[in-house]
Amino acid sequence: MAEGNDSKRQGTGDLEHPRTIEWLGDRVRLIDQTCLPGRLVRKEITDYRELAESIRRLEVRGAPAIGVAGAMGLALAGLESEAGDFEELLRDVKEAAEHLAGTRPTAVNLRWAVDRVLRSATSEAGGDPEALRAALVDEALALTEEDRELSRSIGRHGAALLSDGDTVLTHCNAGGLATAEYGTALAVVYAAVEDGKTISVFADETRPLLQGARLTAWELGERGIDVTLLVDSAAASAMSRGWIDKVIVGADRIAANGDVANKIGTMPLALSARRFDVPFYVAAPFSTLDAGLASGSEIPIEERSPEEVTTFGGVCTAPEGVRVYNPAFDVTPAGLVSAIITDSGVFRPPYGETLFAGGRGGRA
Amino acid sequence: MAEGNDSKRQGTGDLEHPRTIEWLGDRVRLIDQTCLPGRLVRKEITDYRELAESIRRLEVRGAPAIGVAGAMGLALAGLESEAGDFEELLRDVKEAAEHLAGTRPTAVNLRWAVDRVLRSATSEAGGDPEALRAALVDEALALTEEDRELSRSIGRHGAALLSDGDTVLTHCNAGGLATAEYGTALAVVYAAVEDGKTISVFADETRPLLQGARLTAWELGERGIDVTLLVDSAAASAMSRGWIDKVIVGADRIAANGDVANKIGTMPLALSARRFDVPFYVAAPFSTLDAGLASGSEIPIEERSPEEVTTFGGVCTAPEGVRVYNPAFDVTPAGLVSAIITDSGVFRPPYGETLFAGGRGGRA
Numbered sequence: 149m150a151e152g153n154d155s156k157r158q159g160t161g162d163l164e165h166p167r168t169i170e171w172l173g174d175r176v177r178l179i180d181q182t183c184l185p186g187r188l189v190r191k192e193i194t195d196y197r198e199l200a201e202s203i204r205r206l207e208v209r210g211a212p213a214i215g216v217a218g219a220m221g222l223a224l225a226g227l228e229s230e231a232g233d234f235e236e237l238l239r240d241v242k243e244a245a246e247h248l249a250g251t252r253p254t255a256v257n258l259r260w261a262v263d264r265v266l267r268s269a270t271s272e273a274g275g276d277p278e279a280l281r282a283a284l285v286d287e288a289l290a291l292t293e294e295d296r297e298l299s300r301s302i303g304r305h306g307a308a309l310l311s312d313g314d315t316v317l318t319h320c321n322a323g324g325l326a327t328a329e330y331g332t333a334l335a336v337v338y339a340a341v342e343d344g345k346t347i348s349v350f351a352d353e354t355r356p357l358l359q360g361a362r363l364t365a366w367e368l369g370e371r372g373i374d375v376t377l378l379v380d381s382a383a384a385s386a387m388s389r390g391w392i393d394k395v396i397v398g399a400d401r402i403a404a405n406g407d408v409a410n411k412i413g414t415m416p417l418a419l420s421a422r423r424f425d426v427p428f429y430v431a432a433p434f435s436t437l438d439a440g441l442a443s444g445s446e447i448p449i450e451e452r453s454p455e456e457v458t459t460f461g462g463v464c465t466a467p468e469g470v471r472v473y474n475p476a477f478d479v480t481p482a483g484l485v486s487a488i489i490t491d492s493g494v495f496r497p498p499y500g501e502t503l504f505a506g507g508r509g510g511r512a
Numbered sequence: 513m514a515e516g517n518d519s520k521r522q523g524t525g526d527l528e529h530p531r532t533i534e535w536l537g538d539r540v541r542l543i544d545q546t547c548l549p550g551r552l553v554r555k556e557i558t559d560y561r562e563l564a565e566s567i568r569r570l571e572v573r574g575a576p577a578i579g580v581a582g583a584m585g586l587a588l589a590g591l592e593s594e595a596g597d598f599e600e601l602l603r604d605v606k607e608a609a610e611h612l613a614g615t616r617p618t619a620v621n622l623r624w625a626v627d628r629v630l631r632s633a634t635s636e637a638g639g640d641p642e643a644l645r646a647a648l649v650d651e652a653l654a655l656t657e658e659d660r661e662l663s664r665s666i667g668r669h670g671a672a673l674l675s676d677g678d679t680v681l682t683h684c685n686a687g688g689l690a691t692a693e694y695g696t697a698l699a700v701v702y703a704a705v706e707d708g709k710t711i712s713v714f715a716d717e718t719r720p721l722l723q724g725a726r727l728t729a730w731e732l733g734e735r736g737i738d739v740t741l742l743v744d745s746a747a748a749s750a751m752s753r754g755w756i757d758k759v760i761v762g763a764d765r766i767a768a769n770g771d772v773a774n775k776i777g778t779m780p781l782a783l784s785a786r787r788f789d790v791p792f793y794v795a796a797p798f799s800t801l802d803a804g805l806a807s808g809s810e811i812p813i814e815e816r817s818p819e820e821v822t823t824f825g826g827v828c829t830a831p832e833g834v835r836v837y838n839p840a841f842d843v844t845p846a847g848l849v850s851a852i853i854t855d856s857g858v859f860r861p862p863y864g865e866t867l868f869a870g871g872r873g874g875r876a
Binding site for chain 2: 185186350352353354355356358361362365366369374375376377378379380381382383384385386388412413415416417419420423449454457458460461463464465466467468470471472473474475478479
């Protein structure tokens with residue numbers, strides 16, 4: 149193994165969490181994730197169209213983070229508009245909302261965040277344009293703060309599952325870079341470290357887009373947490389050697405029976421974890437639970453462009469025209485999941501009524 | 513999925529198998545695999561040092577293929593030497609043998625092939641330098657022909673396991689490019705197609721070195737066989753959809769109890785195959801069986817350079833200095849293997865005494 153980054157390891161206490169995206173009074177500052185891990189570039193943006201372009205180019209990515217970006221984009225749109233009366237301003241802001249939400253049409257969270265900020269701010273403004281401008285900023289900040297609190301809450305609930313000295317294997321990037329700052333799967337690691345536990349992480353590189361290599365390895369290193377990178381298919385080997393104490397992954401959608409849709413490669417990871425008796429945890433906002441889906445077989449699986457697999461950095465790595473199967477997600481059967489860690493607590497199978505107790509679940 | 517290559521699909525009858533490496537009377541011609549899949553470049557080589565360099569640069573790779581290359585390199589060395597007397601020629605050839613065998617020090621097969629050609633030719637030559645030159649060529653050709661016959665034999669034994677219309681998933685490149693022309697795992701596919709069966713193949717890209725994307729997809733396409741490329745971690749997803757009828761992989765070493773060491777990622781593939789009731793076959797020369805190893809836990813696993821994982825085409829894709837776990841192989845427990853297909857027949861567990869009946873097994 150190559151040299152690690154132990155020199156940066158922190159002791160107990162709070163870690164420094166770089167803010168993926170933040171509001172600076174009249175502008176947005178975000179980490180351009182397309183430059184990672186080579187360079188840490190922070191961009192300042194004052195035009196909502198430029199922010200929309202950042203979302204489209206994946207400079208900011210991860211469902212919670214792009215929800216926050218969309219909300220801040222609306223706040224920018226309010227400040228940018230020169231409209232003097234309420235209706236005119238509202239028209240400008242609604243146009244911005246469509247523009248922002250259209251950048252990643254399949255990202256349910258983005259549309260949800262933009263709609264929520266628009267609706268709340270409009271109802272609070274009472275017909276006054278300056279009040280609308282202020283309310284858009286306030287709502288965007290409230291949503292950002294909620295995202296931070298939600299991640300912290302996932303972290304607190306999950307941290308109890310980790311023991312001092314544990315090595316955690318994770319897949320893709322369910323970390324601070326996918327949220328405003330703290331993450332979902334990695335929030336559990338961060339909270340455990342902030343509790344004073346020593347935790348090491350094995351990060352799957354996560355083909356085809358290498359979010360694990362580019363983003364997870366970077367953000368763990370930044371926080372001084374010991375990280376080892378491996379190709380996705382080597383995870384089972386690491387487990388077979390007894391090196392992995394727990395697997396923690398994020399989730400894109402969770403069905404009512406507990407089946408989990410997440411980044412492609414999650415399901416074989418769960419099979420390996422079962423084989424080698426490694427607990428397999430899923431960490432996600434409670435809003436990821438979709439009570440409207442009876443099981444994972446109802447979750448639509450997006451197939452992405454063949455070029456993600458056949459080219460790399462512009463270089464063709466496969467025969468021209470070869471057929472490609474490139475699903476973005478797979479479905480892990482509930483029976484392979486040891487527990488689901490949410491901001492509302494930790495749920496263990498058999499879930500029965502507990503997972504959706506009180507009629508909750510599913511994003512409004 | 514992108515467009516396939518059905519237009520090139522052949523009917524029944526013999527496929528055209530490009531020769532990975534061949535002897536042209538006074539020189540060697542080989543496919544430079546470092547140019548695939550972009551360009552099909554054939555190099556002609558008259559100097560054994562140049563051939564050694566080709567082996568070192570992985571222009572020719574795959575244990576059987578580099579054994580053949582080493583043997584042909586000795587034949588070249590005999591022709592190149594200007595020595596007039598036997599002892600002088602033998603000294604030149606022995607020097608070449610060391611040079612060739614040293615190019616890939618861990619490749620047992622290369623050393624074995626070079627030693628065998630040198631020993632046989634020397635004993636046949638009877639002290640005559642011209643007879644030694646001729647015997648070196650004859651022995652290299654005999655070894656090449658044996659490799660072809662061995663691959664054909666694996667194909668014949670395995671083809672009976674495939675049904676018309678089957679889709680086979682494979683990992684890495686255990687194909688014609690790894691042998692003189694026909695392969696091991698892919699030999700089974702080729703033999704079935706030559707028997708008139710329609711077979712489709714899903715090829716894992718095989719990180720980190722992408723032998724599946726670069727080589728397997730290419731050689732199947734060249735032979736007009738329908739091929740679909742996927743990232744390694746999507747194989748389980750394809751199986752869960754019921755698309756895969758059989759998995760066939762090669763092997764680097766097989767222990768006496770039937771445990772199989774093969775390219776990293778083989779073991780999780782076997783776990784997925786078991787989960788989705790897909791037969792999992794290993795195809796390899798009988799000489800891959802190592803009677804001296806009681807179980808897979810005794811097989812040493814080579815760890816390779818971190819750069820294979822952290823860079824791609826010269827571009828850094830992970831944080832500088834990140835620790836990397838990069839094992840070249842994993843071990844698939846015998847219990848997950850449906851059958852082992854060899855040139856000596858098909859063996860099914862429990863192997864008991866059958867796998868090494870007659871005291872065979874292990875390369876001399």
